Amino acid sequence: MTYPEIETFVRNWNYTHQQTSRIVRAAPPDKMEWRPKEGMFTLRELVSHFPQAEQAFIRTAMDGGYKKIDLDLSSRTPEEIANIFDENHEKLAAELLTLTMEQLNREIEFGGHKLRCRDLLKVLVEHEIHHRGQLYTYFHLADVEPPKLYA
Secondary structure, three states: OOOHHHHHHHHHHHHHHHHHHHHHHOOOHHHOOOOOOOOOOOHHHHHHHHHHHHHHHHHHHHHOOOOOOOOOOOOOOHHHHHHHHHHHHHHHHHHHOOOOHHHHHOEEEEOOEEEEHHHHHHHHHHHHHHHHHHHHHHHHHOOOOOOOOOO
């Protein structure tokens, strides 16, 4: 049995994901090691952060405790990273649809904070949108024309 709340969340999250994936694909392969300044993500690290973070958030939501995810995307193109992001997202979205109300309401520790699973899922979307905005800034700073957000 699925619940309307989680169905609505997954539908909206899928839309956010589609936009993000399209923008990840626009990262120029020849600038993947570029970074705005020392101590910040490289472009590769930033686009790789999307699939890693998504998995960490959903594994935590499903398992009830923080799960760090390490994906080695160091030799992947933006297209390959986006494909991995898409494939993982599809599986993770299907898993989320199996959450029970008890699981949605349980308290989880994530990043040193305790919050309910349903609130962690909201943070997941905010996190993705935050880094998507960061990606647009990277494109501008690297003299790359970013794609339109809503194509």
